[in-house]
Amino acid sequence: MITPTTSVLSRRDKMDHVKARMGIKRMDHRVVPGLYSLGAPDRSSPVFVTSNYTLSFDALRISLKGMDSYILVLDTKGINVWCAAGKKTFSTDELVNRVNQAELAKVVDHKELILPQLAAPGVSAHEVRKRTGFRVEYGPVRAGDIKEYMLDRSATEEMRTVRFPFKDRAVLIPVELKNYLLPIVAIPILLFLLGGWLPALLAIMAAFGGIVLFPLLLPYLPTKDFSSKGMILGLLLALPFVGYLLLNIEPLWAAVIWSVAYASALSAAIAYIALNFTGATPLTSRTGVRNEIFRYIPAMVAMFFGGIGAAVLLASGQYFGVI
C-alpha cells in the first residue's frame, strides 16, 4: 500500500509542530510507518527514508516540494532521525523490514535508498545491501539541502557537517522550560517564604540563565566544556546581586560573604543545568561528558551547598543579633 502525501503543511500539522516544540504529548507526534508517494512518482523516482517523528517527516516532504518521489517511513517510535539512530530504532533491521514489507523492489526499478546522513549511526549500509540488494546512499545532514544534493548526488563538506546554529538552540528553550517547570515555580516561592525577594530572584536568575541564556550564548562563552561555560555565565549573572549586597549590607565582611555565597550557589546551579544540556546538543561525546561529570560535579556540589550553608549561617547570625 502506498499512501499519498503532499509538500504542504495543514493547519493541523502546524499545530502539531507547535505542540512538539513545547513538549506537549511528546511521544505522540507520530506518522504511520510505511511507504508514501509525493507528487506522481514512477518506477525511476528516488526513494527517501526517514523516521516517523512528525517534525522529521514534515521537514523531508516540504524539502522535496516539486520532486516526484517516494518516502519510506520507518517506525522509530516517534523519535527524530539522529536520536532514533543513536537508540538503534532507526536501524538496519527496521530498514530491511520496511523495504521488504513495502515490496519496494516491485515499486521501483532502481536499487537505491537515500537516507539522511544522521541516520548513519543506526544503519549499516553494506549490511542493508547484502540483505535487500538496495544500496544505501547518505544524503545531507539537513533536509533543506536535499534539492541541491539531488542535482549531482553529492554533498559538500558544509552539507555533511552537523551544526547547532542560533535558531536550533533557541527552539529548544520551550521544551527545556517545560521540563524544569516544577522547580522553576516551586523554588522561588519557597525561597521567597524563607528569605524574601532577593533569594527568590536568585532562583529565577538561575533558571533564566541556565535554561534560556545558556543555550543562546553557548558558542560565545569561553572554555570548551559545558560545566565551566555555565560557571562563567553564573558568575556574570551574579554581578548585580553582588553589587546590591555590597551596597546594602553592613558590616562589609558580612556583605562580602553574602556575595560569595550568592555567586557560588548561582554559578553552580547554572553549571549543573548547562551540564544537563549536553544531551540536547549534537556536539558532545559520551567520553567527554563522562569526564566532565567526574571533573565538575564535586566542585558544583561544594559551591552550591557551601553557598547555601554560608547564607544560612549569616541569616541566623543576623536573626539572633550576633552580626
Next chain:
Amino acid sequence: MDAIPPMIQLDGSPSKGEGSPINTLTFFPGRCANCGMCLNVCPQRVFTAGEGRVRMARPERCMECGACQVNCPTKAIQVDSGVGCAMAMIKAALTGSKEVSCGENCCD
C-alpha cells in the same frame, strides 16, 4: 568497554590503531579499503580523503556517534559509541538503572 581484539591488516599483518586521548575512536589504517564511507557519514568531519586510504585528520572532534564504525565494511574503525547526555548518565548513576536517552522515560 570490551577489550579491542588484535586487529589484523588486510594483508594479514597486525594493524596498529591511531586515535585521540580524549575519546574512544580508533582507526586502523592498515585495514582501510578506501571506500570513503566514513567521509560521508561523519557529521564532525573527522576523516579526510588520503592517498590510497582515508586519513583521520581531526580525531579530537569525534562525538562517538558510531556512524563510521557501523558503516565501515572492513572494520577499520572502532569506537565505543554512545550518547553524550549528562542527564541520562546522572539519572542512571542515581537510580542504579540503565542509561535511558532520547524517547520515553528520558528528560524527566
